[in-house]
Amino acid sequence: MSQFLTPHAQAQNVVQLLREQRRAARAAEVVAERGARLAARPLAELGEVDRWTRAFLAVEAARQAERDSVRRAEDAKADSLIRLAQMASLRWRKVEPGAQQSFVEQFGETYWQAAIPGPRLLVDTAATDLLRGRLQAAFGDPTRNGDARERHGYGGSEFVQFEYWFVVNDSIPLLALDVDGPFGHGLLVASDERYAGLLRPIKADLSARLEAARRPDPWLDYYHSYERQAWYRTGYNGVERFTVEVRPPRWSRQPPTDRWIIHR
16 A cells, blocks of 8 residues: 555654553553453452362462563563663764665664563653753754755655664664644654564663753754644754744755655
8 A cells, every 4th residue: 555655654653653652661661560361359249169279279379479570570680681782882973964875774663562562761761852961962954854865865754853863782773753743742762673672771761861961952854743733843042942933944845755754
């Protein structure tokens, strides 16, 4: 069906898919943390049961206790691995606006998977416009935004405010996008599905880098809100963050092209 969609529609569809994937993953994490099964009831509340039923229920309770113990041990192991990975040195290379072609050629057929958002990381909880300033301070200009499109002619989706493309440790592709322009919270972080198991420590490392970049650099983006049917000029002028509704910029009237689409 993708062959019948315009490049902008294809990009928007996949970005929306990643956003839905991010929300669904968080919902699944909450269920895993809190449990989806009914709480156990004492045997005395079950009324009269024969000794075989009591024995069966006792065995099942023991099995469930063992499963819970294993799950807690696995969670503790995962947390320790994350801390270990954070101690290791991760090398980050941001893809510059003028260097998109080689990235697209290498990773253009990637099946992207969004990272699970969590309650404790800055990249999941802070306002997106605050994170945009931290990204500017830590990595410089984004790989894609309206300004990059105007200067270099690389057309992403106008419904995405900014995109930072990275290559981590020389081989792992990573995308960091806004969730809802300047109105959202957190970042949408995605990588090749083959590296899904590494997303948590990589995202934790990114969050730590943004934590350290406390003084934001000035920046300017444009954002087309699909839900609000309006264009916005948003940025930081060195004194305050701002978001104002504007007329569609001239470069938005350029005919779309699928040459530089990464969200397939």
